[in-house]
Amino acid sequence: MYSTVAQLARVNPFNAPHFQLGQDCTTLRKSNTPQVHPARRLAAAAAVDGDYSCEYGSAKFYAFCGFGGILSCGITHTAVVPLDLVKCRIQVDPQKYKSIFNGFSVTLKEDGVRGLAKGWAPTFIGYSMQGLCKFGFYEVFKIFYANLIGEVSQ
Numbered sequence: 001m002y003s004t005v006a007q008l009a010r011v012n013p014f015n016a017p018h019f020q021l022g023q024d025c026t027t028l029r030k031s032n033t034p035q036v037h038p039a040r041r042l043a044a045a046a047a048v049d050g051d052y053s054c055e056y057g058s059a060k061f062y063a064f065c066g067f068g069g070i071l072s073c074g075i076t077h078t079a080v081v082p083l084d085l086v087k088c089r090i091q092v093d094p095q096k097y098k099s100i101f102n103g104f105s106v107t108l109k110e111d112g113v114r115g116l117a118k119g120w121a122p123t124f125i126g127y128s129m130q131g132l133c134k135f136g137f138y139e140v141f142k143i144f145y146a147n148l149i150g151e152v153s154q
Contacts, residue, residue: 057143066136073131078124082116 054060086103089096097103107115 057139062136062139065139066132069131069133069135070128071131073134074124074128077127078120081118081120081123084123085116085118 054064082104083100086097086100086107089107090098090100090103097106104116111118
């Protein structure tokens, strides 16, 4: 069974970073005459001169991937903390916090603007670590499994 999976993985059209897809488009007009449009070409993104800020698969590459995960997950989830705080308060005490807008106004009246940020630090740390592992380990395992089935990493 493993050999079948490995063979399928080797012939998949997305195994190379510089793949191209072609498609001829034919359309019919009201006069029922088919018109062929030129083939569309889609290509994976690549640097023009091959100038990269680091080598693919290097420690610096993994560090950049992990840092990108920290920024994308940590910052975005921390920005949603006020909404999550009000949502949780509505779930705990629906009599006091009747709606999202009412929840925001009650929280602002009782705790001020700083009250909306309660819990931002654990959220930032936790989701930053999740992003670090998710983005960094994705690249590690992508290269590892590609090499395992015999694809040449670039």
